[in-house]
Amino acid sequence: MSLAYQAVGWNRQKKVYDGWLAVGILLYLAVFMVLGAVLFPSITAETLLIRGFGTASFVLLHVILYIGPAARLFPRLLPLLYNRRHMGVSMFVLGLAHGVLALIQYHVGGDQFPLVSLLTSNGDYASVVNFPFQLLGFLALGILFLMAATSHDFWLANLTAPVWKALHMLVYVAYALLVAHVALGYLQNHAAPVTTALLGLGVLGLFGLHAAAALREGATDKEAEADNGWVYVARVDEILENRARMICAAGERIAVFKYEGKVSAVSNVCQHQNGPLGEGKIVDGCITCPWHGYQYRPKDGASPPPFTEKIPTFRAKVTEGKIYVDPKPLPPGTEVEPALIQGEGVA
Amino acid sequence: MKQDQDEFYVGYQPKAPAGIAGAVRGTVVLLLLLGAVAAFLIVREQKDIAAALFEFGVVREFEGVIAAKPYPMLRVARPDAAGDAEAFSRYLLVAPFKFGADPIVAPFDGKKVSLKGTLIYRDNKTMIELAAEDALREIGGGVGDKPVSFGEVTLKGEIVDSKCFLGVMNPGELKTHKACAVRCISGGIPPVLVVRDGEGTVKTFLLVDRNQGQVNQAVLPMVAEPVAVTGELVRLDDWWMLKADPESYKLL
Numbered sequence: 327m328s329l330a331y332q333a334v335g336w337n338r339q340k341k342v343y344d345g346w347l348a349v350g351i352l353l354y355l356a357v358f359m360v361l362g363a364v365l366f367p368s369i370t371a372e373t374l375l376i377r378g379f380g381t382a383s384f385v386l387l388h389v390i391l392y393i394g395p396a397a398r399l400f401p402r403l404l405p406l407l408y409n410r411r412h413m414g415v416s417m418f419v420l421g422l423a424h425g426v427l428a429l430i431q432y433h434v435g436g437d438q439f440p441l442v443s444l445l446t447s448n449g450d451y452a453s454v455v456n457f458p459f460q461l462l463g464f465l466a467l468g469i470l471f472l473m474a475a476t477s478h479d480f481w482l483a484n485l486t487a488p489v490w491k492a493l494h495m496l497v498y499v500a501y502a503l504l505v506a507h508v509a510l511g512y513l514q515n516h517a518a519p520v521t522t523a524l525l526g527l528g529v530l531g532l533f534g535l536h537a538a539a540a541l542r543e544g545a546t547d548k549e550a551e552a553d554n555g556w557v558y559v560a561r562v563d564e565i566l567e568n569r570a571r572m573i574c575a576a577g578e579r580i581a582v583f584k585y586e587g588k589v590s591a592v593s594n595v596c597q598h599q600n601g602p603l604g605e606g607k608i609v610d611g612c613i614t615c616p617w618h619g620y621q622y623r624p625k626d627g628a629s630p631p632p633f634t635e636k637i638p639t640f641r642a643k644v645t646e647g648k649i650y651v652d653p654k655p656l657p658p659g660t661e662v663e664p665a666l667i668q669g670e671g672v673a
Numbered sequence: 674m675k676q677d678q679d680e681f682y683v684g685y686q687p688k689a690p691a692g693i694a695g696a697v698r699g700t701v702v703l704l705l706l707l708g709a710v711a712a713f714l715i716v717r718e719q720k721d722i723a724a725a726l727f728e729f730g731v732v733r734e735f736e737g738v739i740a741a742k743p744y745p746m747l748r749v750a751r752p753d754a755a756g757d758a759e760a761f762s763r764y765l766l767v768a769p770f771k772f773g774a775d776p777i778v779a780p781f782d783g784k785k786v787s788l789k790g791t792l793i794y795r796d797n798k799t800m801i802e803l804a805a806e807d808a809l810r811e812i813g814g815g816v817g818d819k820p821v822s823f824g825e826v827t828l829k830g831e832i833v834d835s836k837c838f839l840g841v842m843n844p845g846e847l848k849t850h851k852a853c854a855v856r857c858i859s860g861g862i863p864p865v866l867v868v869r870d871g872e873g874t875v876k877t878f879l880l881v882d883r884n885q886g887q888v889n890q891a892v893l894p895m896v897a898e899p900v901a902v903t904g905e906l907v908r909l910d911d912w913w914m915l916k917a918d919p920e921s922y923k924l925l
Contacts, residue, residue: 354712369719381712405689436771
């Protein structure tokens with residue numbers, strides 16, 4: 327968490343993360359460039375660079391998109407999600423290098439302004455087969471630029487989380503555009519069965535991971551029914567100490583935490599990036615989001631000073647070892663006395 | 674419950690819990706390996722690279738007779754010519770970037786010149802990109818050559834710009850190169866029809882109209898598409914030329 331904005335708030339974990347990210351990118355480029363130069367001595371440096379940067383960017387985009395659902399299925403992979411924005415910016419830079427080099431190579435030095443040439447000199451907009459694949463890559467790069475430019479928490483706070491999240495969900499539009507860019511570009515004219523199979527595998531893998539994560543979340547999202555205004559959550563012994571059980575009631579996702587002989591209920595949605603607080607843990611007395619470590623006090627859903635984030639809270643009660651919540655949300659930051667497990671009272 | 678089952682990662686803490694760190698380390702190693710394997714599998718399929726060369730940065734001097742029409746060429750005597758081999762070679766001449774050399778060579782048509790430029794070559798076909806400044810110097814008079822007709826033929830292939838195809842870009846054909854080919858041909862680079870036989874042998878044919886005029890603008894809509902061209906096959910020293918009006922080209 328941070329209060330003031332810095333370009334990057336470096337800490338040891340981020341340095342380790344970025345170090346391995348750099349190793350991965352350099353390893354890919356080294357294998358591609360060295361083998362390319364050895365296997366095809368006539369290949370020009372520009373072609374090698376354009377293809378190396380383009381494929382590195384696309385492979386990295388797959389890793390980025392896989393991390394989200396993979397971390398939902400395997401929470402131990404959450405550290406990969408923590409600084410994923412660094413991966414996203416790196417992927418954009420690689421894509422930009424690919425795009426700029428291709429623009430220079432194919433469109434600069436001619437009888438038309440390069441961007442006009444890009445949009446007019448290749449293909450038939452009315453045809454699927456002859457559709458100009460460059461336009462698809464150009465549009466995808468535009469989306470990725472918007473995402474990279476707004477990846478900082480400054481923009482997240484100023485655009486608000488829902489708008490920022492919607493903007494960043496456009497990555498799936500960019501991904502679809504890039505799949506078409508590759509399919510209607512390189513793969514359309516070149517016999518490359520292994521590359522084609524890798525692309526198919528990449529697309530199927532992404533769908534598969536999202537489907538598996540959605541199936542798992544589907545169980546949580548099953549709407550719980552209220553009885554006299556209270557919704558059953560779980561038995562006390564079913565929730566680990568400092569952990570939560572998530573339920574969906576009256577259209578709200580609620581995270582119900584057990585800690586220090588008490589139970590508190592808050593909104594499951596983190597104010598930062600809508601992360602699932604119910605998958606978090608109480609650390610140093612605060613509910614801690616699994617995505618980026620944003621913290622909230624269990625009793626009032628407010629971040630500890632000097633931070634100012636607040637989330638809605640819910641009333642909870644414990645009766646005969648069973649936990650119940652009132653699904654009516656209270657205004658963000660409303661203090662609610664935690665339900666006592668031993669005394670089994672109403673908060 | 675065991676301690677490690679309840680580990681929780683917080684990015685701003687100094688270290689990750691041991692169990693999570695181990696899982697992430699394993700995943701990172703796997704990702705690095707998969708990335709390297711993907712790079713290997715993808716790069717080994719880049720088989721569209723031809724044995725062509727552009728001597729970028731190397732400027733040589735040449736002597737020969739300028740033939741400005743139909744496309745700028747330098748006619749050079751082949752000292753080693755014997756038997757049926759042509760006594761002369763023709764080097765196509767182009768300007769730097771994506772432009773033809775017509776305005777540069779026009780004043781020297783039919784004259785013997787010394788010129789400076791950079792070689793581009795593929796499959797016994799040679800082109801020279803003229804140096805940016807003072808590329809040509811007249812050193813005498815020259816003798817032209819008349820084309821030899823081989824009758825009407827129909828050839829199927831792809832229209833490309835000769836500069837990129839002969840080596841400036843590699844690959845310099847098909848859809849991924851189409852936009853560049855359009856720019857080059859539009860800028861005056863001679864268009865050629867690339868014809869492949871069943872065994873992969875490549876032959877290039879300069880495209881001209883029935884009056885042996887340039888066809889650059891007329892062929893633009895058909896660049897990088899499979900086409901059939903029926904016309905008169907003509908030989909100019911070691912170059913083949915196909916004389917046909919672009920309106921008669923058939924998209925396949």
